[in-house]
Amino acid sequence: MNQLKDCLNQAQFDAVTTIEGPVLVIAGAGSGKTRVIEYRVLHLVQSNIPPSSVLLLTFTRRAARQMLSRAARHDPRCSSVEGGTFHSFAYRTLKKYARAIGFADSFSVLDEGDAEEAIHRCSNMLGFFEREKRFPRKDTLRNIISVSVNKNASVSEVLQKEYPHFLEYGADIEVLRKKYAEYKIERNYLDYDDLLLYMRLLLEDERVRSRLAEKYQYIMVDEFQDTNGLQGDLTYLLAEKHRNVMVVGDDAQSIYGFRGASFENIMKFPEHFPGCKVVKLEENYRSTQSILDVANSVISNMKHKYSKCLLAARKKKGGTPKLLFFKDAYEEAEWIAEKIKTLRDEGITLGHQGVLFRSSYISIPLQAELGKRNIPYQLFGGLKFYETAHVKDVMAHLKILVNPHDELAWNRVFMLIDGVGPKTCDRLLKRTLTCSHLEDILTKVLGNAPHRKRQESQGFARLKDALRAAQNAKMSTGERYALIFDYYKPILKDRFDNWHLRINDLETLEQISMRYGSIEDLLTDFAIEPPERGVWRVDPSEPDEERPLTLSTVHSAKGLEWECVFVIGLMDGVLPVSFALRDPEDTEEEQRLFYVAITRAKNELFLSLHHQGTRGGIRQFNKISRFVDVPNVLSNLDRSSVTGFKAEQIAEPEAPETIVPIYDKESLLKKLEQFLR
DNA sequence: CCGCGGAGTGTTTTT
DNA sequence: CACTCCGCGG
Numbered sequence: 170m171n172q173l174k175d176c177l178n179q180a181q182f183d184a185v186t187t188i189e190g191p192v193l194v195i196a197g198a199g200s201g202k203t204r205v206i207e208y209r210v211l212h213l214v215q216s217n218i219p220p221s222s223v224l225l226l227t228f229t230r231r232a233a234r235q236m237l238s239r240a241a242r243h244d245p246r247c248s249s250v251e252g253g254t255f256h257s258f259a260y261r262t263l264k265k266y267a268r269a270i271g272f273a274d275s276f277s278v279l280d281e282g283d284a285e286e287a288i289h290r291c292s293n294m295l296g297f298f299e300r301e302k303r304f305p306r307k308d309t310l311r312n313i314i315s316v317s318v319n320k321n322a323s324v325s326e327v328l329q330k331e332y333p334h335f336l337e338y339g340a341d342i343e344v345l346r347k348k349y350a351e352y353k354i355e356r357n358y359l360d361y362d363d364l365l366l367y368m369r370l371l372l373e374d375e376r377v378r379s380r381l382a383e384k385y386q387y388i389m390v391d392e393f394q395d396t397n398g399l400q401g402d403l404t405y406l407l408a409e410k411h412r413n414v415m416v417v418g419d420d421a422q423s424i425y426g427f428r429g430a431s432f433e434n435i436m437k438f439p440e441h442f443p444g445c446k447v448v449k450l451e452e453n454y455r456s457t458q459s460i461l462d463v464a465n466s467v468i469s470n471m472k473h474k475y476s477k478c479l480l481a482a483r484k485k486k487g488g489t490p491k492l493l494f495f496k497d498a499y500e501e502a503e504w505i506a507e508k509i510k511t512l513r514d515e516g517i518t519l520g521h522q523g524v525l526f527r528s529s530y531i532s533i534p535l536q537a538e539l540g541k542r543n544i545p546y547q548l549f550g551g552l553k554f555y556e557t558a559h560v561k562d563v564m565a566h567l568k569i570l571v572n573p574h575d576e577l578a579w580n581r582v583f584m585l586i587d588g589v590g591p592k593t594c595d596r597l598l599k600r601t602l603t604c605s606h607l608e609d610i611l612t613k614v615l616g617n618a619p620h621r622k623r624q625e626s627q628g629f630a631r632l633k634d635a636l637r638a639a640q641n642a643k644m645s646t647g648e649r650y651a652l653i654f655d656y657y658k659p660i661l662k663d664r665f666d667n668w669h670l671r672i673n674d675l676e677t678l679e680q681i682s683m684r685y686g687s688i689e690d691l692l693t694d695f696a697i698e699p700p701e702r703g704v705w706r707v708d709p710s711e712p713d714e715e716r717p718l719t720l721s722t723v724h725s726a727k728g729l730e731w732e733c734v735f736v737i738g739l740m741d742g743v744l745p746v747s748f749a750l751r752d753p754e755d756t757e758e759e760q761r762l763f764y765v766a767i768t769r770a771k772n773e774l775f776l777s778l779h780h781q782g783t784r785g786g787i788r789q790f791n792k793i794s795r796f797v798d799v800p801n802v803l804s805n806l807d808r809s810s811v812t813g814f815k816a817e818q819i820a821e822p823e824a825p826e827t828i829v830p831i832y833d834k835e836s837l838l839k840k841l842e843q844f845l846r
Numbered sequence: 847c848c849g850c851g852g853a854g855t856g857t858t859t860t861t
Numbered sequence: 862c863a864c865t866c867c868g869c870g871g
Binding site: 228229256280306364424425428550553589590593722725 | 847848849855857858859860861
């Protein structure tokens, strides 16, 4: 207890040591929230509470692991505390209880791409795509359905708010949603939303609820401001009986509204648990006062009044954050890359620097500049590995090995064979699904597949051999992966011009696969906690000093911090993103996003933007973000040291030089021919 | 029935 | 500017 007093302030100490009853912790950015959870886990375990009866729900697996392993440094028992995301917790629980709600416990999880494919198939079954020319696309349909689940709204409410031009299809989409639900139940599929949805369904049963309440006596939820209605319900149901629940959050950092999250959950926590203890952490240990001044001015410009204000615990005021203007994205990238190099030479290692942006495409010029200078970086957010076609292709083959009745996987696999199109594929699928075992499918379907061309029969034979070889469960996961990879290589080279780039990914994936005990585990991890591209190349045990630079979307930077932070691309239309401007609520979420970005910085902060941009091929002039262009924010920024470009300088677009003509079209062609010889 | 090429569209954030 | 969908030719 005394050691706790030494390393925690009073508020943190209260949050850590109140272990019975409901606790709401309002934790401002950098106020030691992670520390509180870490020490609370430790305190619980050292109070002789069995680690297996503690449940820690976080926003990412990374966060859970980090907090638990830190706690485990003080007491190794902490590492057996159960932790993870709501989705992974639901997955694990549903694996045990699947049969209670009519699913086989071998159910598989659909990622977004799979879900889109499934929805597409359902729409086809209903004939929607043929009948209506302007019926929404499959990704839009998936989003509409998903939002309606996560926000607990009707289809027409979602359409009203986000897709008013599709309102006329409300009834059709309603039908589609039902069809899609049936489709998944029939085929033993759960998508991301189903994990939460069915988990709630399960918990609504009194018997299950009390059994789980008995198992998990102490519950902690991190980033509670970013939970949605379903996740809130899960929290209430799990804790209903013993009321030993602590939630931690910051309403000012709520940035997942698009996924149905709402800070309502935080606000209403006291209503669900009357008499709950409320602890506010307002002392900021992370940033200098100069950085907090910017953050606080951003907060004060928002309509909603947030729960607190940040006060620096650090004594030094620190340098004034800088605001930099550039002519175009390339000059911005160039300057930032140079600055990063300079800072590294001055002793701020790459691992202590981070570059943040609203959307991943903003970072492309910077990636090029970093590449030129050989500066290693890791990229968070943006396109995921598991969403790229080549990775999904290989994974589909592995899925078949685990579940030979996986219709979506077979569909993908068949379509890769030369000469097989939608019709042939459908016929093959029908026959595949009537077979009971993989071996059956290999002989009956692949063995005498209808082939009119030689390449076609060759393709089938190769697939059959590959699957038959990889079927052998006695081999290691890595070996089985390698067999599939070998089969896929010629297809990869045939289908993609940039196959040499993609083959790198698949080789990395091979390394990853070797770490798994079974293909099923590999697939589960991929579905529930997909790896981020950047994380792969980084060994977490490496010391900070050797870690690469971080490039990250603001969303993915949640909970992270760096000595020096660059926030780039601060233009109106980018942050705030243009389509968030229609709705003031959405615009305010963008402003919270800006706040989150700023508060990642410990010592130095650079805000930057560029004026000249291309959008849809058309040149345009970007204006400074409305969140920056406010007197009280600007007054906390240093614009004097403008190393970059001044706004006035780019007044008129450059006219092409008028000079003496050297060639006309005809003579130029002649000249060219000389070279081509 | 498949594959290729042209036209058109919409462009974010993540489990 | 990249990806998806549609129509045509083989």
